Amino acid sequence: MTVPCCGPKCSAFCAIISFWGIIMLALLGIFFYIEAPALAEDLPIDEDVWAAGNYNYTYVSDLYKQVAVNCWIATGLYGATFIFSCIMLKINLRSSYSSS
Amino acid sequence: MGSLYRSEEMAACQLFLQAEAAYASISELGELGLVQFKDMNPDLNSFQRKFVNEVRRCEEMERKLRFLEKEIARDQIPMPDPKEIPNSPEPREMILLETTFEKLEKEMNEVNVNATTLKKNFLDLTELKHILTNAQTFFDEAEFEIDGSTISMSDRAAVLPPPPPTASPSRTLGPTGNIRFVAGVVLRERIPTFERLLWRSCRGNVFLRQKEIDTPLEDPNTGEEVMKSVFVIFFQGEQLKAKVKKICEGFRATLYQCPETANERREMAAGIQTRIEDLNTVLSQSLDHRHRVLVSIADDMKAWHMKVRKIKAVYHVLNMFNVDVTQKYLIGECWCAERHRSRIETALRTGTERSGSSVPSILNRMETTEHPPTYNCTNKFTKVFQSIVDSYGVAGYREVNPAPFTIVTFPFLFSLMFGDSGHGVLMFMAALAMVVMETKLMQTKSDNEIWNIFFGGRYIILLMGGFSIYAGLMYNDIFSKSFNIFGSGWYPHPQRYSEHTIDHHKDLTLDPTNNSDYRGHPYPFGMDPVWQMSLNKITWLNSFKMKISIIFGVSQMFFGVILSLQNSRYFRNSVNIFCEFLPQMLFLSCIFGYLIVLILYKWIAINATMSACAPSLLIDLINMFLLNYPLEPCSSAEFYDGQKSFQSFLLLLALVCVPWLLIAKPIILKRQHSKKQVQLLNNNDEFEGRKSTEINLDGETQTSKQKDGRKDSHTGHEEEEEFSFGEAFVHQCIHTIEYCLGCISHTASYLRLWALSLAHAELSEVLWNMVFRVALKMSGYTGLIAIFILFTPWAVLTIAILLLMEGLSAFLHTLRLHWVEFQSKFYKGDGYLFDPFRFDKIIEVSADD
Secondary structure (H helix, E strand, O other): OOOOOOOHHHHHHHHHHHHHHHHHHHHHHHHHHOOOHHHHHHOOOOHHHHHHOOOOHHHHHHHHHHHHHHHHHHHHHHHHHHHHHHHHHHHHHHHHHHHO | OOOOOEOOOEEEEEEEEEHHHHHHHHHHHHHHOOEEEEOOOOOOOOOOOOOHHHHHHHHHHHHHHHHHHHHHHHOOOOOOOOOOOOOOOOHHHHHHHHHHHHHHHHHHHHHHHHHHHHHHHHHHHHHHHHHHHHHHHHHHHHHHHHHHOOOOOOOOOOOOOOOOOOOOOOOOOOHHHOOEEEEEEEEHHHHHHHHHHHHHHOOOOOEEEEEEOOOOEEOOOOOOEEOEEEEEEEEOOHHHHHHHHHHHHHOOOEEEOOOOOHHHHHHHHHHHHHHHHHHHHHHHHHHHHHHHHHHHHHHHHHHHHHHHHHHHHHHHHHHOOEEOOOOOEEEEEEEEEHHHHHHHHHHHHHHHHHHOOOOOOEEEEEOOOOOOOEOOOOOOOOHHHHHHHHHHOOOOOOOEOOHHHHHHHHHHHHHHHHOOHHHHHHHHHHHHHHHHOHHHHHHOOOOOHHHHHHHHOHHHHHHHHHHHHHHHHHHOOEOOEOOOOOOOOEOOOOOOOOHHHHHHOOOOOOOOHHHOOEOOOOOOOOOOHHHHOOOOHHHHHHHHHHHHHHHHHHHHHHHHHHHHHHHHHHOOOHHHHHHHHHHHHHHHHHHHHHHHHHHHHHHHHOOHHHHHHOOOHHHHHHHHHHOOOOOOOOOOOOOOOOHHHHHHHHHHHHHHHHHHHHHHHHHHHHHHHHHHHHHHHHHOOOOOOOOOOOOOOOOOOOHHHHHOOOOOOOOOOOOOOOOOHHHHHHHHHHHHHHHHHHHHHHHHHOOHHHHHHHHHHHHHHHHHHHHHHHHHOOOHHHHHHHHHHHHHHHHHHHHHHHHHHHHHHHHHHHHHHHHHHHHHHOOOOOOOEOOOOOHHHHHHHHHOO
16 A cells, blocks of 8 residues: 555544544434434434334333434444544655655 | 732933933833833934934845845754843844844855856756757758758758769768758757747758757856757758847847767767866765855854844934934933832943943933823733723723723623633633743644734633633533532422322423422522423523623623713813713612612512413513503502602603703813913913913813913923814713713623523533434444444534633623623723833844744
8 A cells, every 4th residue: 555545634534533433423322222312303213113003112212222222333433434544644754754 | 019900100200311322221211121211303304313323224235134044944944933032132143243244145146146156057058968969860851851951841852962973971060061050959848949940040941950958057156957959950051050040149148159069079078078077076065065154154143133133223312312402412201110110220221331331321311291192001911901902992191091991891792792610610620731830831833824823812812711611600501511519409309209100291380389399499699400391490590690791791891980970080080070970870779779679679579379460571661761650560560669759850860861961061170271362361461371281071181280280380291172062072972972872782782691691501511412412312232333433523513602702702892891781980091002112022033023
């Protein structure tokens, strides 16, 4: 891997956004897991299915856990992006250091 | 480190320097950077000053340095900055530098001239080589045509006489055939016109053959590459030759001697080839030599520049001094901070020692009536706040400086408008990164204006971020979501709403009366998180935010008026205290202080059971002014006993303040002035000439002159000012109107704290709903991919819109609130900045050139 596919600015930007993404999505996952009511409006609730189940709470609870898991997997994906952009950054720094 | 509350005490001093020690002393003072020199010779232009020759020499040196820099830049050699700034050089070092620069300049010029000559020679030889190579083809073509009598492709008839029949076809054209030729090289663009002119002027009796040179040739003067063509012109007779030569000169075609026989041409070509090779060697060697010389001086260039700049600066300052009669001393005047006098005297002593002179320099404090400059000692943290204040207007001498208060109030008001903890955290982190890597980032000087602005304001951004985190916790707003840390104070009462009702209804109303849906104890810190889901969140928050905006705004204005009291007390201006501060304070308290009391009362005393008849404060305030006390809508009725009489009393008090503010001061000033006039008339018998103490229009007497009140001991400038009652009255009138109307309009202006925070909260919520919620609302694997993909645009838009745009907007509004609403209550801002003679500033400024 000698040729970086992003420039120095692009990889720095990706690194920062990925870092923020890891922290924020992890916390968001935790908040979804503990079933915070503030996030209730963000759930993928299907009105008909819920009405059919007589508006019981387990449906909502399941949805909470599902979205939490989604968030955590996205955290992992951003972790991978973070590592990738850090590697790109290192390659960029090394090539600019060697050329100057 | 002095106090930031008021500007430093300044002293006007006279400086006596011995002529030999002058240069060294001034350079020591330049290194110190604490003295501002006054120009003692403002009428002289630069050519009449004493040290004009030295300045001229410095400028010559700078010219030479610039020439050398250009040469170095042409060879693309890097010029590194010196590791440390060199000290200001001795006068004798100046001569050394001058000789060095002269030698270098001469050498460079020689090398350049030689290179040009060599290149010209090279060009000549190359062109000749091309001619020789192409000549054979020309002659062959020409022969063929003459033999065959064919018409050339440029449609010219060969009107040369046919060769005598005894000639062999392979014979070259020689003098016996009386056909002559000239060979040369001309720019390719000029060939068509050249041909046409030749044809026309020689009436078709000449014959041109041309061929293009494939490689571009370098013009030695301009250095750019041009395309040329080789040509041969055949003609007969001397007159045609003269004509042809003239035309060639006109087209700037260079003519060369081309031998006629092929053998000679071959020999010449070989000789030219060797000559070209030799020339190339010499050329490359001379360029190498030049490069070596430039590399050797490239490291010193920047340091030399700084030294020359320092010398020039010292001579500029010396030009500001006066020379005394004995020609041995230089006398000058300067401003310096009282605190720094001992350091300055030490520097002068060092300067005297350095120059080896025996006579010490004298720094003598003198009395003056001029306004001293304003000098605020700042460190890297307070510098940005002081610059914010100075951008609006530099504080007058020893006036209360708003900067230390701005350190707290600026981030606070910003946070009221920005209040979102998530965005606050981002801002805080970004500023923290800049602050922690401060030393490294300061060394990499960047040209990017925007980066420099952000980096210069890193401390203020840090504070703004920190305060915003707090404000976000108070508004309970983190990326438009609320946190429920302590448990909400609201819960639907099981007797009112059963589980079944809750499950089957979309919206329910929670009623806080009778402790039914409200648990009885409020959420301990910040907004209750239940408000995030409520439909009337904005209505409720509007009322709350408007009221706290008014409270903070009026408090800041009160504080401004109190600072004006501090100013009046410091300058011992009792007229201002009684005629301006008191009526202003009363006016503000009676109307807006009362409003704040009402707001607090309504928050504390009125509860939800009384909400139908809760007093509407705005209507009540309007009714107070209109003396209108209706009974009908119960929200406008009286809500405490004696309200009518008390409010009428306050109104009367406020109205009394207006003429008090308007008339009292001009009348008192006039009485003071006439009393002084009477005194002076009495004193006139004792002294010759009329002197009067200066009375400024607003009655401020300089503290330095109060001591000299009746004695006639002014050495400096005296001014007699006529006291005009009309002017004073108009001035006071403007001030009264400005203040009274300003109170009302500025109070309303503080409502922008509410408006911007509403806008920010709404933008944040819309961004979450429109961008991120779309991803969260998808279930299953599509949801996962959507979250991963949509997080980045949500993040980028948060930074771009909410942090940058809203942050800039809130910053601007906070700035306006400080500059206009706060500072108009006390700030005069009529001073000028203390601008000391400092080497590092001169070098920094010149480095930007």
